[in-house]
Amino acid sequence: MALSLAAAAHGAGVNVAVADPAGRPLVDAVVMLEPAGAKAAVKPMAGIEISQRKRQFHPSLTVVTVGTPVTFPNFDTVRHHVYSFSPVKTFELKLYAGVPATPVVFDQPGAAVLGCNIHDRMSAWVVVVDTPYFARTGADGRARVEGVPPGSYRLRAWHAGLVPGQDPAPQTLAIGPADTDAGIRLPVAAGSAP
Incomplete structure (x- = not known):
């Protein structure tokens, strides 16, 4: 019980699977969770x-x-x-x-x-x-964003192979105290997926 309360105080994890239109995993996609309400404080990274x-x-x-x-x-x-x-x-x-x-x-x-x-x-x-909640997919097309406070978020994703002008609409996610799973398919150019 103490462990689950500590995890909830620091935020949940969001697991995101990113795939191409055929369902193949996309490596090196970037997933971002943007709070639907007030903007989350973002600090520049160092080094x-x-x-x-x-x-x-x-x-x-x-x-x-x-x-x-x-x-x-x-x-x-x-x-x-x-x-x-x-x-x-x-x-x-x-x-x-x-x-x-x-x-x-x-x-x-x-x-x-x-x-x-x-x-x-x-x-x-x-x-x-412009959010502290982001991650990059591995070879399996999956990314995990840690420490996301409960609330409503827009899930967006980027990949170098995105077809210009065909950015997918953000998905709305309701994040609670437990881990959340999500998936997104990106319209990437032929040959962009591994």
Whole structure:
């Protein structure tokens, strides 16, 4: 009994299964729970890095909260020119080696695609969320969001393969003191699912 009361005081867990239209699990989808009422307080994250190694971004998908500064250390022996022209965050870190002096602050929610002007095959995503309740799916297409207080929430999901203009409508979830299970299918382009 004490354990269940302690769990309820900290919030429930929400298990979300994300699949493509055919029902195949989607790896690297981002799920977000947005309170239906008052907006939840969001704090910027600390120590977030997207490095360049062997002419690739690591990690290739990063999820951060609004206001999070991100550093882009270059561990390659060649210089990189990291940029994003996404409306969420437009920036350029022109030809550099080592670590740029100033991190890039991602201050608007949405998805920003990153690239390198020198190495065209380099790409990565930064998904910026405006909620403290989010998670990323694993190879099984499942994610678990911890510590969600009881209430009404909108479940939204993002994946790099989403067909432009076909974002699914958010689902409304009623979260109680016990764990909640949910599922969502995303309209992704052919070849996006593993």
